[in-house]
Amino acid sequence: MRGLPVAAALIVVALCAVPLVVHDEYFLHLFIVSGVFVIAVLGLDLIVGYVGQLSLAHAAFFAMGAYTSALLFVRLKWSMWAGLPAAALLVGLIALVLGSVILRTRGHRFIIITVVFAELMKLVATNWVDMTRGFMGLPGLAVPPLWIPGIGTIDITAKSHFYYVVLFAAIVAFLLCRALVRSSVGHKFVLVRENEPLAESLGISAFRYSMIAFVVGAALAAAAGSLYAHYVGFVSPDLFNFSYVTIMLIMVILGGKGTLVGPALGAVIFTFLPELLREASHWRMIVFATILIVATLFMPKGIIFPLITHLVPRNWRLRNARAA
Amino acid sequence: MSATITILAQHLLNGVLIGCAYALIAMGLTMIFGVMNIANFAHGEFYMLGGFVAFYLVSLMGLDYFAALPLAVAIVVALAIVLQHSIFRRLREAPMMTTTLVTIGLSILLENAALLLWGPQPQSIPTPFPTKPLSFFGVYTTPLYLFCMAVTAALIVVGHVLIRRTRMGKAMRATFQNKESAALVGIRIDRIYAYAFAFGAALAAAAGAVLGGFIPVEPATGGIITLKAFVVVILGGMGSFVGAIVGGLLLGLAEALGAGYMPTGWKDAIGFFAVILVLLFRPEGLFKRV
Numbered sequence: 001m002r003g004l005p006v007a008a009a010l011i012v013v014a015l016c017a018v019p020l021v022v023h024d025e026y027f028l029h030l031f032i033v034s035g036v037f038v039i040a041v042l043g044l045d046l047i048v049g050y051v052g053q054l055s056l057a058h059a060a061f062f063a064m065g066a067y068t069s070a071l072l073f074v075r076l077k078w079s080m081w082a083g084l085p086a087a088a089l090l091v092g093l094i095a096l097v098l099g100s101v102i103l104r105t106r107g108h109r110f111i112i113i114t115v116v117f118a119e120l121m122k123l124v125a126t127n128w129v130d131m132t133r134g135f136m137g138l139p140g141l142a143v144p145p146l147w148i149p150g151i152g153t154i155d156i157t158a159k160s161h162f163y164y165v166v167l168f169a170a171i172v173a174f175l176l177c178r179a180l181v182r183s184s185v186g187h188k189f190v191l192v193r194e195n196e197p198l199a200e201s202l203g204i205s206a207f208r209y210s211m212i213a214f215v216v217g218a219a220l221a222a223a224a225g226s227l228y229a230h231y232v233g234f235v236s237p238d239l240f241n242f243s244y245v246t247i248m249l250i251m252v253i254l255g256g257k258g259t260l261v262g263p264a265l266g267a268v269i270f271t272f273l274p275e276l277l278r279e280a281s282h283w284r285m286i287v288f289a290t291i292l293i294v295a296t297l298f299m300p301k302g303i304i305f306p307l308i309t310h311l312v313p314r315n316w317r318l319r320n321a322r323a324a
Numbered sequence: 325m326s327a328t329i330t331i332l333a334q335h336l337l338n339g340v341l342i343g344c345a346y347a348l349i350a351m352g353l354t355m356i357f358g359v360m361n362i363a364n365f366a367h368g369e370f371y372m373l374g375g376f377v378a379f380y381l382v383s384l385m386g387l388d389y390f391a392a393l394p395l396a397v398a399i400v401v402a403l404a405i406v407l408q409h410s411i412f413r414r415l416r417e418a419p420m421m422t423t424t425l426v427t428i429g430l431s432i433l434l435e436n437a438a439l440l441l442w443g444p445q446p447q448s449i450p451t452p453f454p455t456k457p458l459s460f461f462g463v464y465t466t467p468l469y470l471f472c473m474a475v476t477a478a479l480i481v482v483g484h485v486l487i488r489r490t491r492m493g494k495a496m497r498a499t500f501q502n503k504e505s506a507a508l509v510g511i512r513i514d515r516i517y518a519y520a521f522a523f524g525a526a527l528a529a530a531a532g533a534v535l536g537g538f539i540p541v542e543p544a545t546g547g548i549i550t551l552k553a554f555v556v557v558i559l560g561g562m563g564s565f566v567g568a569i570v571g572g573l574l575l576g577l578a579e580a581l582g583a584g585y586m587p588t589g590w591k592d593a594i595g596f597f598a599v600i601l602v603l604l605f606r607p608e609g610l611f612k613r614v
Binding site for chain 1 (some may be wrong): 351357439571593597607
């Protein structure tokens with residue numbers, strides 16, 4: 001138990017040292033992208049892993065966050081520092097409205113409606129040409145300078161600088177989700193997942209707690225989308241492609257749903273892995289799909305999280321087991 | 325005045341074929357959903373494979389068009405049986421999250437396998453029909469279009485009769501309504517699973533093979549078709565065959581009118597909006613169960 005904070009501190013120090021060690025721009029790029037995915041996937045784990053609702057709208061929330069931030073930048077000259085919270089807030093509100101309709105239904109209907117919603121949003125991004133420029137997308141998004149009290153304004157457009165912004169955001173997102181799932185709200189998430197009739201009989205509204213996870217998850221996805229848009233400098237309707245939600249689900253499922261740590265690591269691994277498989281790009285999705293099928297059928301707890309719990313000393317395992 | 329009516333008739337005629345195809349695909353999807361309790365996200369891939377296999381047989385192997393269509397359906401059904409035995413059998417009694425994730429994985433697998441085999445370009449099946457348009461009171465159509473419409477409509481009737489009038493259809497409906505009771509009266513549930521899955525795949529593949537001469541197929545088609553079929557199933561009421569048929573035709577007609585009278589690009593949104601409205605005001609669908 002006492003080792004855990006030390007280990008966490010070591011991991012943070014190691015992550016901070018990445019730009020000092022990794023000078024290759026391309027690898028640094030992968031680290032930044034995986035940080036963005038960590039934030040989005042933590043949100044998905046709240047919905048899929050903790051309250052146990054399979055939402056296929058998560059990548060759409062990511063894309064909507066990216067678009068909101070991009071539109072605020074292009075049309076109203078809002079910088080990312082204003083655009084990111086605005087995107088999280090707006091998409092969170094949209095999730096609240098959407099959730100109030102669809103979280104009343106359960107089961108297959110819920111899953112199908114989330115994918116219908118995602119497709120509808122793609123149509124809006126593609127066809128509302130006056131606003132979104134359609135297929136042409138919105139180019140020219142910039143990373144704003146960062147003002148830190150006592151130090152002054154620094155330029156963070158360099159990858160080695162922007163990395164720290166993403167790392168900071170990912171750590172904040174992780175701590176936020178961890179606090180949430182360890183609170184009484186988080187325990188109710190798990191109860192709703194494990195036994196909804198029991199939860200309802202205790203006066204715990206499955207609707208309300210599913211809604212909390214859904215809205216917080218959507219806001220995190222939107223924040224990640226905003227970071228991604230400004231980092232890449234370009235948004236287009238391709239962001240709504242179904243492959244994004246598939247890859248996020250693979251990260252959560254193989255990482256070990258309902259564990260936060262597992263999906264976060266899954267996000268890093270499954271950002272790097274496709275790049276390593278680039279030579280065989282045609283086979284990449286086939287490999288991924290096979291992994292998804294096999295893992296879902298035979299390894300319902302995922303791969304990454306069970307692997308860590310095997311590797312770390314036993315006295316930590318207890319705590320993790322309880323957290324999960 | 326009469327010009328507007330002619331145009332309207334033209335749009336409606338354009339919608340009938342796609343509506344029949346939606347109906348065929350949704351019938352199979354609703355059957356698999358009802359019997360196996362699986363929302364099959366890979367269902368549209370059978371449509372796509374039906375089209376591609378027919379294209380392969382006609383274009384690349386030089387087979388006769390009318391022989392290629394049933395053969396393509398048979399090949400896709402064979403594949404469906406393999407998938408049923410290797411994967412779907414394991415999904416019996418599995419949690420919804422598992423079944424959905426597996427069928428999503430399968431959909432990506434089949435789409436990318438098709439991409440690898442046939443490439444990303446849309447392919448049209450060459451047909452022996454003359455391309456000269458026919459005109460009825462100013463409404464234009466082609467012999468191919470009439471043929472496709474006749475085949476899909478006939479298949480809907482055949483499917484409906486199979487479900488309504490045969491012993492197997494009766495057993496499927498019984499399983500649909502209550503699995504335990506069906507098993508108690510001696511219905512072999514595992515066999516019903518296999519038949520329901522093959523039946524659904526056959527209808528979708530037939531729709532794909534027939535429409536492939538008219539609307540080019542590409543590997544990405546499957547995903548869109550799955551989504552449309554789900555829209556129809558929710559509109560018609562999950563588990564209602566009549567709902568699937570009527571819902572499919574309605575969606576086809578509505579999209580054709582949308583394509584005619586709305587700005588381009590928005591016709592696909594019609595079904596999606598309709599689903600959200602139905603969910604708000606009539607969650608059980610426009611038609612009740614079976």
